[in-house]
Amino acid sequence: MAQPREALELVREEPVPAPAEGQLVVRVRACPVNFPDVLMCAGEYQVRPEPPFTPGVELCGEVVETAAGVDGLSPGDRVIGAGAVPHGGFAEYALMDAARTFHAPPELSDAEAASLFIGYQTGWFGLHRRAGLRPGETLLVHAASGGVGSAAVQLGKAAGATVVGVVGGAEKARVARELGADVVVDRHTEDFVDVVKDLTSGAGADVVYDPVGGEAYERSTKCVAFEGRILVIGFASGRIPTPGLNHALIKNYSIVGLHWGLYNERDPRAVREAHRDLCRMAEEGRISPLVSERVTLDELTEAAQRVADGHTVGRVVYTNE
Numbered sequence: 001m002a003q004p005r006e007a008l009e010l011v012r013e014e015p016v017p018a019p020a021e022g023q024l025v026v027r028v029r030a031c032p033v034n035f036p037d038v039l040m041c042a043g044e045y046q047v048r049p050e051p052p053f054t055p056g057v058e059l060c061g062e063v064v065e066t067a068a069g070v071d072g073l074s075p076g077d078r079v080i081g082a083g084a085v086p087h088g089g090f091a092e093y094a095l096m097d098a099a100r101t102f103h104a105p106p107e108l109s110d111a112e113a114a115s116l117f118i119g120y121q122t123g124w125f126g127l128h129r130r131a132g133l134r135p136g137e138t139l140l141v142h143a144a145s146g147g148v149g150s151a152a153v154q155l156g157k158a159a160g161a162t163v164v165g166v167v168g169g170a171e172k173a174r175v176a177r178e179l180g181a182d183v184v185v186d187r188h189t190e191d192f193v194d195v196v197k198d199l200t201s202g203a204g205a206d207v208v209y210d211p212v213g214g215e216a217y218e219r220s221t222k223c224v225a226f227e228g229r230i231l232v233i234g235f236a237s238g239r240i241p242t243p244g245l246n247h248a249l250i251k252n253y254s255i256v257g258l259h260w261g262l263y264n265e266r267d268p269r270a271v272r273e274a275h276r277d278l279c280r281m282a283e284e285g286r287i288s289p290l291v292s293e294r295v296t297l298d299e300l301t302e303a304a305q306r307v308a309d310g311h312t313v314g315r316v317v318y319t320n321e
Helices: 035-041 110-114 118-130 147-158 170-179 192-199 214-220 245-251 261-266 268-283 297-309
Strands: 023-032 058-066 078-083 093-103 138-142 162-167 183-186 205-210 224-232 254-257 291-295 315-319
Touching: 023 078, 023 110, 035 297, 058 093, 058 110, 078 110, 093 268, 110 291, 110 315, 118 147, 118 205, 118 224, 118 268, 138 147, 138 192, 138 214, 147 162, 147 170, 147 205, 162 170, 162 192, 170 183, 183 192, 205 214, 214 224, 261 268, 291 297, 297 315
Parallel strands: 138 162, 138 205, 162 183, 205 224, 224 254, 291 315
Antiparallel strands: 023 058, 023 093, 023 315, 058 078, 078 093
16 A cells, blocks of 8 residues: 555645636645545545545635635635545645535634544434434444544534543543543553443443444454444454354344445535534534644645554644644
């Protein structure tokens, strides 16, 4: 797999991209490094733009120009949403599709607002729409200190669940506790299966939030509750597990997939609803994206490499100040 430091190159002079119908040009204010950006660098993401291209799949920006077919957005508006790769957010100016662009919540900084889109939308749809998480249930979150996992921890707490966060290392454990996880498991020193069983008197976790795959998924099947739901979010471990469907049948649990991007095509109204709900929770102080680092454009390559290597917590965000 090609690494970000091998694939990314800073180009000093490029024209500001021109918007097509339904698009807008923004001056990038902040852009987090997402795992899909890392996969795009390696040509292993489901969206494979022809090189050369500019990654940066979500961002916060200031609208500078709108094309035909854009309503409700004007120059000067502060917005968040998806970068329209090949002209993504790892730049001073980027394109955005109006259908995937929303006004930024004023309560959040540029870096925080930029981090509210993909991770929190994924968590909202996964926990509420797909898994039906209920107050009082036990939620097990893998990679709980990472960008996607940290959002799930906060959203799980906001939903009234008891949250168990699984991390790798003492520093990541500290971060997961600060995010609000009720119980934190360092997988280097503890077995999360035993911890979950002890916590629930053997009943198991009602919902498992798994952006890791591999062994994390396989061992989660040993501590999922009767009528529990395992949410398949991604495969950051690099290994896609093969579910034992006979085991799901015998234990009466569900394996639930989530490809959040499909909602933008199939049910954009639900995406807008999720955005309103997330903005309300941000206004109430119930969620706040964890920004661990702010980097410059010059520092983006190494920042993306740290994300690829799993050496970061929360969000590493490029800020254009």
